[in-house]
Amino acid sequence: RKEVEQDPGPFNVPEGATVAFNCTYSNSASQSFFWYRQDCRKEPKLLMSVYSSGNEDGRFTAQLNRASQYISLLIRDSKLSDSATYLCVVRNEYSGGYQKVTFGIGTKLQVIP
Amino acid sequence: NAGVTQTPKFRVLKTGQSMTLLCAQDMNHEYMYWYRQDPGMGLRLIHYSVGEGTTAKGEVPDGYNVSRLKKQNFLLGLESAAPSQTSVYFCASSYSSASSTNSPLHFGNGTRLTVT
Numbered sequence: 001r002k003e004v005e006q007d008p009g010p011f012n013v014p015e016g017a018t019v020a021f022n023c024t025y026s027n028s029a030s031q032s033f034f035w036y037r038q039d040c041r042k043e044p045k046l047l048m049s050v051y052s053s054g055n056e057d058g059r060f061t062a063q064l065n066r067a068s069q070y071i072s073l074l075i076r077d078s079k080l081s082d083s084a085t086y087l088c089v090v091r092n093e094y095s096g097g098y099q100k101v102t103f104g105i106g107t108k109l110q111v112i113p
Numbered sequence: 114n115a116g117v118t119q120t121p122k123f124r125v126l127k128t129g130q131s132m133t134l135l136c137a138q139d140m141n142h143e144y145m146y147w148y149r150q151d152p153g154m155g156l157r158l159i160h161y162s163v164g165e166g167t168t169a170k171g172e173v174p175d176g177y178n179v180s181r182l183k184k185q186n187f188l189l190g191l192e193s194a195a196p197s198q199t200s201v202y203f204c205a206s207s208y209s210s211a212s213s214t215n216s217p218l219h220f221g222n223g224t225r226l227t228v229t
Contacts, residue, residue: 008153034217041223042222042223043203043220043221043222043223044156044203044218044220045220046217046218046219049217087155087156089218098163098169099144099161099163099207099209100158101146101158101218103148103155103156104155105153105154105155106155
């Protein structure tokens with residue numbers, strides 16, 4: 001089983017639609033979770049951290065379900081500019097300061113006019 | 114506000130040639146990373162550093178070496194380039210877990226390397 005699994009998509013949705021992505025992780029002891037956005041041929045950029053209580057940033061809502069080991073990203077009222085690849089990121093910390101940051105393969109979103 | 118800067122942005126090498134990719138960050142981050150990104154593979158960690166003078170292997174370290182002589186710089190070297198090293202390389206940095214348990218990674222713009 002991959003450490004972080006995502007459906008690569010693509011998800012093709014009309015403008016204004018609501019779309020949700022899920023990501024599952026294998027290590028139950030993982031501590032930190034993030035969603036990154038990556039535009040074509042660009043570097044990944046932090047979209048939002050994911051907190052246990054869930055968090056919202058404008059049209060974006062992130063949820064963490066530790067029991068089922070998945071995180072989700074909900075995008076409401078999709079805009080053309082939301083078209084990108086969304087990367088699920090999980091960080092584990094070990095003794096000695098070692099951090100392991102694992103990226104999912106990414107889910108491609110295409111918002112259609 | 115430069116953040117993480119990578120040089121060069123593009124490079125074409127012939128098999129067997131060597132090169133060094135430079136990553137510089139001005140955020141006083143302790144941790145620095147080198148990733149490669151290939152179609153269908155996602156980002157894979159090559160090497161990382163938890164502080165000045167330290168380096169460690171990631172998932173795919175073979176064929177690469179790194180050095181962190183100064184806190185702000187993290188160099189990635191290819192001693193003898195191979196076509197399998199054709200990829201997009203990203204450098205990233207972050208605070209250590211001791212200072213911020215939820216500290217995200219900040220990425221450079223990437224280096225597109227082609228080995229023929």
